[in-house]
Amino acid sequence: MMDNLDLLKGISNPSPTKIVLLVIDGLGGLPNPKTGKTELETANTPNLDRLAAEGTCGLIDPVGPGITPGSAPGHLAQFGYDPVRFNIGRGVLEALGIDFDLQPGDIAARGNFCTVDEAGRVTDRRAGRISTEKCTELCRLLDGLVIERVKILVCPVREHRFLGVFRGKKLAPEISDSDPQQVGVPPRTITALRPEASKMASIASQFIAQAKTALAKHYPANMVLLRGFSQRPHFPTMGEVYKLKPVAIASYPMYRGLAKLVGMEVLETGTSIEEEFLTLKQNYAHYDFFFLHIKGTDSAGEDGDFDRKVRIIEEVDSALAGLMSLEPDVIVVTGDHSTPALFKGHSWHPVPIILHSKWCRPDRVSEFSESACIFGGLGRFPAMQIMPLAMANALKLTKFGA
Amino acid sequence: MMDNLDLLKGISNPSPTKIVLLVIDGLGGLPNPKTGKTELETANTPNLDRLAAEGTCGLIDPVGPGITPGSAPGHLAQFGYDPVRFNIGRGVLEALGIDFDLQPGDIAARGNFCTVDEAGRVTDRRAGRISTEKCTELCRLLDGLVIERVKILVCPVREHRFLGVFRGKKLAPEISDSDPQQVGVPPRTITALRPEASKMASIASQFIAQAKTALAKHYPANMVLLRGFSQRPHFPTMGEVYKLKPVAIASYPMYRGLAKLVGMEVLETGTSIEEEFLTLKQNYAHYDFFFLHIKGTDSAGEDGDFDRKVRIIEEVDSALAGLMSLEPDVIVVTGDHSTPALFKGHSWHPVPIILHSKWCRPDRVSEFSESACIFGGLGRFPAMQIMPLAMANALKLTKFGA
Numbered sequence: 001m002m003d004n005l006d007l008l009k010g011i012s013n014p015s016p017t018k019i020v021l022l023v024i025d026g027l028g029g030l031p032n033p034k035t036g037k038t039e040l041e042t043a044n045t046p047n048l049d050r051l052a053a054e055g056t057c058g059l060i061d062p063v064g065p066g067i068t069p070g071s072a073p074g075h076l077a078q079f080g081y082d083p084v085r086f087n088i089g090r091g092v093l094e095a096l097g098i099d100f101d102l103q104p105g106d107i108a109a110r111g112n113f114c115t116v117d118e119a120g121r122v123t124d125r126r127a128g129r130i131s132t133e134k135c136t137e138l139c140r141l142l143d144g145l146v147i148e149r150v151k152i153l154v155c156p157v158r159e160h161r162f163l164g165v166f167r168g169k170k171l172a173p174e175i176s177d178s179d180p181q182q183v184g185v186p187p188r189t190i191t192a193l194r195p196e197a198s199k200m201a202s203i204a205s206q207f208i209a210q211a212k213t214a215l216a217k218h219y220p221a222n223m224v225l226l227r228g229f230s231q232r233p234h235f236p237t238m239g240e241v242y243k244l245k246p247v248a249i250a251s252y253p254m255y256r257g258l259a260k261l262v263g264m265e266v267l268e269t270g271t272s273i274e275e276e277f278l279t280l281k282q283n284y285a286h287y288d289f290f291f292l293h294i295k296g297t298d299s300a301g302e303d304g305d306f307d308r309k310v311r312i313i314e315e316v317d318s319a320l321a322g323l324m325s326l327e328p329d330v331i332v333v334t335g336d337h338s339t340p341a342l343f344k345g346h347s348w349h350p351v352p353i354i355l356h357s358k359w360c361r362p363d364r365v366s367e368f369s370e371s372a373c374i375f376g377g378l379g380r381f382p383a384m385q386i387m388p389l390a391m392a393n394a395l396k397l398t399k400f401g402a
Numbered sequence: 403m404m405d406n407l408d409l410l411k412g413i414s415n416p417s418p419t420k421i422v423l424l425v426i427d428g429l430g431g432l433p434n435p436k437t438g439k440t441e442l443e444t445a446n447t448p449n450l451d452r453l454a455a456e457g458t459c460g461l462i463d464p465v466g467p468g469i470t471p472g473s474a475p476g477h478l479a480q481f482g483y484d485p486v487r488f489n490i491g492r493g494v495l496e497a498l499g500i501d502f503d504l505q506p507g508d509i510a511a512r513g514n515f516c517t518v519d520e521a522g523r524v525t526d527r528r529a530g531r532i533s534t535e536k537c538t539e540l541c542r543l544l545d546g547l548v549i550e551r552v553k554i555l556v557c558p559v560r561e562h563r564f565l566g567v568f569r570g571k572k573l574a575p576e577i578s579d580s581d582p583q584q585v586g587v588p589p590r591t592i593t594a595l596r597p598e599a600s601k602m603a604s605i606a607s608q609f610i611a612q613a614k615t616a617l618a619k620h621y622p623a624n625m626v627l628l629r630g631f632s633q634r635p636h637f638p639t640m641g642e643v644y645k646l647k648p649v650a651i652a653s654y655p656m657y658r659g660l661a662k663l664v665g666m667e668v669l670e671t672g673t674s675i676e677e678e679f680l681t682l683k684q685n686y687a688h689y690d691f692f693f694l695h696i697k698g699t700d701s702a703g704e705d706g707d708f709d710r711k712v713r714i715i716e717e718v719d720s721a722l723a724g725l726m727s728l729e730p731d732v733i734v735v736t737g738d739h740s741t742p743a744l745f746k747g748h749s750w751h752p753v754p755i756i757l758h759s760k761w762c763r764p765d766r767v768s769e770f771s772e773s774a775c776i777f778g779g780l781g782r783f784p785a786m787q788i789m790p791l792a793m794a795n796a797l798k799l800t801k802f803g804a
Contacts, residue, residue, distance in 0.1 A: 004466075007469070007486060359432070361432055361440075375777065377461075377752075377772075379776070381467060385468065388469060392469070397468065397469070397470065399470045400469050401476075402473070402491065402495040
């Protein structure tokens with residue numbers, strides 16, 4: 001049966017029009033009990049409000065009503081990929097996040113340096129969040145081990161987090177995690193979930209045993225936990241599907257990695273919102289699709305910092321003026337999911353969206369907010385339909401069917 | 403997996419209630435920059451507004467958000483057929499459009515008379531849009547050729563367009579187009595896309611060679627281009643699926659052809675809106691489902707004639723009074739897609755819809771317009787769900803499941 005991407009592949013055409021997809025991570029919120037207003041409703045956002053008034057608004061469900069998405073499905077849906085069908089393992093996501101070039105056959109795992117007590121029970125899954133420097137030093141102890149002709153590459157990520165990559169022949173990723181996801185219990189024994197993965201289960205177990213020995217004197221980081229063993233998937237690229245020349249501007253590695261997985265180029269940029277927008281401006285001539293990712297809103301939401309999330313939204317709004325002066329044919333502003341400060345984490349709430357183009361049909365919404373977007377002309381719809389809408393408004397799709 | 407039609411087939415029942423589906427082709431529009439109002443919002447439509455106020459409203463996506471439908475998918479969706487799954491080839495659509503009675507096994511192709519230069523390169527894909535008279539004359543030169551016991555029927559359509567039908571044994575339609583869809587290159591060589599189609603590829607190639615010879619002295623129409631080779635598909639009929647006795651009233655052949663494809667009877671009617679409504683009234687006793695198709699709105703939209711589209715909508719509104727006096731159990735008013743006069747073509751914008759019946763749950767919408775329908779009780783939904791809604795409101799569906 002024909003799938004969404006096949007359909008789009010059949011009707012997409014290259015054209016000089018430009019699309020900007022601005023993803024304000026964790027944008028959606030919940031009302032502050034004191035004011036009855038969400039973060040977005042509290043923020044002073046004249047530019048977003050102008051886009052909302054001129055454009056058409058709505059609410060998206062990243063995966064589906066009630067489903068809280070992780071970062072990968074949240075973003076894949078934005079790029080038009082069915083987030084249930086196109087799944088990415090945690091290990092691969094970690095590799096993407098540090099620009100690690102996974103080879104065909106490589107098995108990647110997300111690693112934590114952790115603390116275990118004398119009985120071998122996990123007492124801190126993050127080893128007191130050791131510094132990235134310390135993590136780098138410890139990774140050097142483990143990197144390059146060879147077990148039964150399988151080479152294990154160990155790369156620091158950030159703080160206690162590292163990437164483990166198993167490179168060898170006939171390795172299958174279907175093995176269980178060693179990370180128990182709780183303290184007070186020992187790491188779990190890794191087992192093969194399919195007969196073909198028994199070699200991999202054995203290698204991973206031996207690696208963990210060797211790591212324990214090597215780290216014995218490095219309290220609090222005296223053990224490792226591994227999870228999310230996975231292989232790099234092969235997705236059709238955005239170039240193939242949409243005939244776009246797409247580029248990503250994101251200060252966090254994971255989002256750059258996700259963008260690469262769907263065939264985007266990735267630009268070097270700074271860590272501030274201003275720098276990200278500047279990078280877009282400087283490279284505006286060279287691409288026709290720009291994925292611009294703002295991380296701060298999600299972090300503030302996760303920290304439960306309502307006011308900081310408000311400030312970051314206002315900062316994005318200020319930076320938007322420069323983007324709007326470039327007059328992209330289509331501007332989409334939304335988030336990959338909600339991260340209400342009151343909830344202190346990703347949530348399932350639908351996310352407000354603006355679609356702004358010469359060809360959109362304006363609605364009566366004149367401010368960008370959760371409560372106003374309910375009445376938007378786009379209605380409530382799955383995030384994976386954002387791309388067809390953006391492509392249509394950029395006049396990059398021909399008619400479907402005779 | 404159970405499909406929509408299977409589900410409906412299992413719960414549909416014949417009953418004396420009557421459904422009218424009024425399709426105002428290309429109904430949806432975009433606001434006139436001078437007034438901020440769409441064609442439908444500009445038109446004075448007391449009857450449509452009354453239906454909207456008494457009924458329930460919404461917006462439909464014919465194929466999906468962002469997807470601009472051709473006429474075939476736009477209509478199949480209205481009749482409840484998944485427009486992605488139930489595909490109709492271009493050649494078949496052309497045959498439907500001129501009431502050509504395709505036989506089982508016939509392969510139909512859309513043909514263009516075109517111009518080629520001395521080197522055989524296409525210089526005009528439409529041969530300067532020759533007159534329909536000239537087209538008819540040229541078709542006579544080619545009609546009735548027999549190649550390896552395959553008879554080729556060639557019928558004029560309009561201007562440079564013609565229908566080619568290949569009638570013979572063991573012909574398969576899976577061959578490539580000869581139409582290069584661009585100028586400056588020669589027509590493409592036709593190739594079989596499946597081994598079973600090699601005979602058909604050979605016959606089509608020989609036909610094109612003979613046509614070239616026959617047309618050599620008929621510059622600018624000195625060559626043919628063929629595309630969209632296809633066979634008449636077999637769809638479950640509306641009688642089978644819905645237990646309806648359905649009838650179509652449409653002045654344009656293509657829509658009559660689409661209606662026949664899903665098992666509707668087709669009534670003779672005039673070309674004016676008044677005549678079409680009169681045909682419905684005269685035949686009201688004999689059917690329980692009426693598909694009434696209004697073409698003028700789409701044509702006006704394609705021509706970019708905002709005011710003409712407004713006038714035609716007003717004409718439909720006037721004619722509606724007579725239909726309403728018949729008191730059909732269910733009246734659905736919508737379009738198969740949007741054709742905004744500002745856009746001068748089919749577009750992806752969702753189409754307003756009214757569902758009027760004794761049993762619908764009224765909403766707060768009191769006018770029929772794009773901006774009001776956003777707030778309708780039906781919300782925004784795929785067009786292929788219109789039929790289940792109409793059937794339910796006509797009390798023609800029993801409970802699903804125990």
